Amino acid sequence: MKQEKNTKIQVRDLNLYYGDNHALHNISMDIQENKITALIGPSGCGKSTFLRCLNRMNDLITSAKIEGEVIIDDKNIYDKDVDEVAVRKRIGMVFQQPNPFPKSIYENIAYAALKHGIVKKGASCDELVEKSLIQAGLWEEVKHKLSEPGTSLSGGQQQRLCIARTIAVQPDVILMDEPTSALDPISTEKIEALMLELKKQYTIIIVTHNMQQAGRIADMTAFFHMGDLIEYAETETIFINPVEKKTEDYITGRFG
Amino acid sequence: MSRSTPKSDNPFYDASLNARHFRAKAFKLFTLSSIVFAISFLLFFLGDMVYKGLPDFQQAYIKIDVSYSEKSLASIRQAVDKKYRRVVSRSWLRGIPRQVEANPELMNTTQTRWVLLNHQVDQYLKGHYYKVKAKNIKLIDAMQKEGKVELQFNEIFFTHGDSKIPENSGFKSAIIGSILTLLVMMVVAFPLGVMTAVYLEEFAPDNRWTQLIEININNLAAIPSILFGLLGLAVFITLFGMPRSSPLVGGLTLALMTLPVIIVSARAALRSVPDNIRQAGYGLGLTKIQVVQDHVLPLAFPGIMTGSIIGLAHAMGETAPLIIIGMIAFIPDTPTSIFEAATVMPAQLFTWAGMPERAYVERTAAGIMVLISVLITMNTFAIYLRKKFEVKW
Ligand SMILES: Nc1ncnc2c1ncn2[C@@H]1O[C@H](COP(=O)(O)OP(=O)(O)O)[C@@H](O)[C@H]1O
Ligand SMILES: [Mg+2]
Numbered sequence: 001m002k003q004e005k006n007t008k009i010q011v012r013d014l015n016l017y018y019g020d021n022h023a024l025h026n027i028s029m030d031i032q033e034n035k036i037t038a039l040i041g042p043s044g045c046g047k048s049t050f051l052r053c054l055n056r057m058n059d060l061i062t063s064a065k066i067e068g069e070v071i072i073d074d075k076n077i078y079d080k081d082v083d084e085v086a087v088r089k090r091i092g093m094v095f096q097q098p099n100p101f102p103k104s105i106y107e108n109i110a111y112a113a114l115k116h117g118i119v120k121k122g123a124s125c126d127e128l129v130e131k132s133l134i135q136a137g138l139w140e141e142v143k144h145k146l147s148e149p150g151t152s153l154s155g156g157q158q159q160r161l162c163i164a165r166t167i168a169v170q171p172d173v174i175l176m177d178e179p180t181s182a183l184d185p186i187s188t189e190k191i192e193a194l195m196l197e198l199k200k201q202y203t204i205i206i207v208t209h210n211m212q213q214a215g216r217i218a219d220m221t222a223f224f225h226m227g228d229l230i231e232y233a234e235t236e237t238i239f240i241n242p243v244e245k246k247t248e249d250y251i252t253g254r255f256g
Numbered sequence: 257m258s259r260s261t262p263k264s265d266n267p268f269y270d271a272s273l274n275a276r277h278f279r280a281k282a283f284k285l286f287t288l289s290s291i292v293f294a295i296s297f298l299l300f301f302l303g304d305m306v307y308k309g310l311p312d313f314q315q316a317y318i319k320i321d322v323s324y325s326e327k328s329l330a331s332i333r334q335a336v337d338k339k340y341r342r343v344v345s346r347s348w349l350r351g352i353p354r355q356v357e358a359n360p361e362l363m364n365t366t367q368t369r370w371v372l373l374n375h376q377v378d379q380y381l382k383g384h385y386y387k388v389k390a391k392n393i394k395l396i397d398a399m400q401k402e403g404k405v406e407l408q409f410n411e412i413f414f415t416h417g418d419s420k421i422p423e424n425s426g427f428k429s430a431i432i433g434s435i436l437t438l439l440v441m442m443v444v445a446f447p448l449g450v451m452t453a454v455y456l457e458e459f460a461p462d463n464r465w466t467q468l469i470e471i472n473i474n475n476l477a478a479i480p481s482i483l484f485g486l487l488g489l490a491v492f493i494t495l496f497g498m499p500r501s502s503p504l505v506g507g508l509t510l511a512l513m514t515l516p517v518i519i520v521s522a523r524a525a526l527r528s529v530p531d532n533i534r535q536a537g538y539g540l541g542l543t544k545i546q547v548v549q550d551h552v553l554p555l556a557f558p559g560i561m562t563g564s565i566i567g568l569a570h571a572m573g574e575t576a577p578l579i580i581i582g583m584i585a586f587i588p589d590t591p592t593s594i595f596e597a598a599t600v601m602p603a604q605l606f607t608w609a610g611m612p613e614r615a616y617v618e619r620t621a622a623g624i625m626v627l628i629s630v631l632i633t634m635n636t637f638a639i640y641l642r643k644k645f646e647v648k649w
């Protein structure tokens with residue numbers, strides 16, 4: 001199956017069941033390269049579940065059963081010969097609660113990169129740590145205290161540390177599940193600016209329940225409702241001129 | 257102001273409050289008295305042990321001439337003047353040939369020495385019940401006035417093993433026996449327990465088998481310890497032919513007993529590691545072993561250590577299963593390996609407690625003091641570890 005040139009991820013007829021709970025219904029969508037795609041919808045509609053399907057994090061939930069295809073770079077990541085660990089290295093993930101390892105700032109970034117053999121201990125590792133921190137816009141704030149624990153940073157800094165850590169393993173795609181919902185407005189602004197910067201190199205998919213945020217940063221927006229993908233289009237279209245009545249109701253705050 | 261202001265003056269007046277406050281106070285007093293009760297029991301026990309045991313850290317010595325000659329080597333009683341023969345310790349005299357062996361120049365000399373007195377005189381000097389002839393009491397009293405009889409630090413307690421002569425018995429072989437036994441136990445139980453916990457907590461699928469295993473582990477923790485002794489006897493000694501009374505068998509038996517404690521506490525420690533650390537690891541494409549080994553285990557470590565040290569302390573005081581496998585026998589020699597017969601601290605205390613001589617009562621109390629000090633030290637260490645390695649969240 002040949003993908004369109006600027007399509008990074010093709011989702012085809014994706015269904016997900018948590019035991020008897022049919023949480024995602026026949027989702028199909030194409031996600032474009034070097035764009036920010038926002039997933040919005042009322043809570044419990046399956047945004048996080050969908051996001052976890054894209055890097056096989058749902059494999060960790062024993063009750064989850066997945067049908068359908070997620071094709072990344074012409075390969076269905078659910079094929080038998082695909083190792084989920086390799087998938088997660090290519091498709092990085094940032095979580096709602098900043099979750100740095102209880103180790104030093106340096107180790108937080110170096111650990112996975114070293115394990116993946118991206119760099120060796122020493123100068124090249126130092127370089128990678130610096131580069132990742134610069135990219136995440138955190139270098140100036142932490143360059144003097146790389147050996148301090150990552151958990152000593154503020155919430156916003158921790159989240160940027162988590163982003164730096166994800167960048168350090170050189171993924172193609174970064175998934176973010178409500179990355180700013182635990183942060184203050186100033187930290188949120190910094191992370192939004194960072195995402196706009198990062199999309200030049202990475203494909204970014206972000207779950208947010210903050211519609212203004214989607215409006216500010218997303219190129220494409222997908223509206224989910226009760227496990228269905230209701231509408232998926234350019235952000236402007238979704239916000240100004242939605243086709244579906246449900247989308248309009250949600251956007252205008254009539255429910256959610 | 258009194259609570260019973262008439263209703264009209266006080267809009268907050270509530271007639272039922274007096275009774276309710278009284279009940280709350282009574283309940284508080286009730287709970288407080290329970291703790292006072294518990295603490296006074298503990299203090300009474302500790303006080304009694306210290307009162308009985310403290311004198312045992314000293315022993316009575318007499319300063320007299322000892323002659324080292326062929327004659328006294330042939331019949332050691334001849335080494336001291338006749339009038340002292342009934343008051344000095346036989347065991348001290350028996351050590352004379354060894355003194356000469358270690359120091360040949362002593363031969364054919366007479367030296368003034370601090371010689372150990374026997375346990376009856378020792379008890380007399382400490383003001384307890386004694387069986388000493390009036391003539392000898394006079395002698396001791398006279399010598400004491402001259403400063404030639406005194407209580408000195410009881411080195412023997414820490415350098416000797418058990419003995420049938422009370423003043424010659426010590427706690428050393430039991431201490432060493434305990435150390436060897438607990439070493440064996442920890443070497444076996446710690447890795448086994450932690451690995452089991454890691455498997456159950458991090459790897460095992462949640463199915464009927466693992467639930468069954470879990471229930472069994474919890475049941476195992478509740479089995480009377482003496483049954484583990486029977487198991488040890490049947491399996492390690494009878495089936496595998498390991499040496500009876502040895503720290504090896506004792507340690508393995510205690511390991512069986514402690515394993516459930518370690519597993520349960522290690523699992524609790526692993527479970528308390530926040531899941532988002534695991535998520536972070538998996539999200540970066542780490543394998544399970546990398547996540548568990550480098551991120552989860554270090555966080556769980558203080559909890560695991562605390563649980564294990566408490567298990568260790570528990571095993572240190574355990575006697576019943578060790579009696580079954582023969583670690584209660586009279587063992588005067590200090591074991592030098594885990595294959596030799598040995599006894600452990602609580603078993604030694606059990607033996608001494610059954611002896612008729614008053615001196616052994618003191619020995620028992622002193623031994624309990626040693627045992628309790630070690631236990632308190634270990635528990636303090638466990639708390640220290642927990643505080644030190646606790647990762648602030
Ligand atoms: N680990 C899980 N196990 C079982 N059901 C889950 C799990 N995670 C989510 N669900 C269910 O799937 C549905 C979608 O949840 P989720 O993807 O978290 O929604 P959202 O992120 O949009 O708020 C909900 O009904 C939720 O109860
Ligand atoms: Mg969610």
